[in-house]
Amino acid sequence: MAETRRHICLGFTEERYPEGTHICYLYxxxxxxxxxxxxxxxxxxxxxxxxxxxxxxxxxxELPGAAAALDLTHALAGPADQVQLLTTREGYYPEGKFDADGMLSRLRAQYAQAKAAGLAGARFAGEMDWALRGVPGTEHIIECESRINELVKEAPITIMCQYDLRKFDGAMMFDVMNVHPVMIVGGHILRNPFYQKA
Structure with a gap:
C-alpha cells in the first residue's frame, strides 16, 4: 500500500500540494x-x-548578494542543518560536467539527510541560467528533468526549477513544459496541460 503523501503549503498559493511536486517556474x-x-x-x-x-x-x-537580491536573506537564516545556499556549479555540475545520474543522486541524498535529521521533508529551488553557457552535459537536462518525476515517487523532495523566459528560447521551453507536472506562469500556479507523463 502506497504511503500517503503530506500536502504542503508552497507559500504563494492557498492550495496545498503533495510533497514531491515537481514545478517549473517560468518567469x-x-x-x-x-x-x-x-x-x-x-x-x-x-x-x-x-x-x-x-x-x-x-x-x-556572491551568494549573500544573490540571496539579498531575491529577498531571500531572512528566509535563508534558518538553522545551518536545515538551510543550504549553493552556487549552481556546486549543485548541478560540481565536477565541471552536468551528469543526470549524479544530480538525481544528490537530490536523493538531500531528501535522505533531511529525514535522518528528523525533518518532515525537503524542498529545493534552483536557477537554470547556467544551462545556457555550454556546460558539458547540458544536453541531458530534459532527460534529468523527466527522471525527477520518478525520483520523487521514492524520495518526495519538492522541486522548483526556474527558467527565465527572457533568455530561453521557445523550443527549450516546450521541452521543459513537457516534463513538469506543475508550472508557475505569470505568478500563478497550475497543473501543466503540456505535461507528458513518461
Missing part, C-alpha cells in the same frame, strides 16, 4: 520572483523541511 519578472521565492523558502521552514537554493553566481562570495 520574466524579477519583482515577481522576489514575491514568490521568499514565500516558498519560508514555508519550507514552517513545514519543518530542509530547504536548498542554487543561485547562478560564480563564487560562494
Amino acid at each position: 520574466n519578472s524579477d519583482e515577481e520572483r522576489r514575491r514568490i521565492l521568499p514565500l516558498f523558502a519560508r514555508h519550507a521552514l514552517l513545514e519543518n523541511e530542509a530547504f536548498g537554493y542554487l543561485a547562478d553566481v560564480d563564487t560562494r562570495a
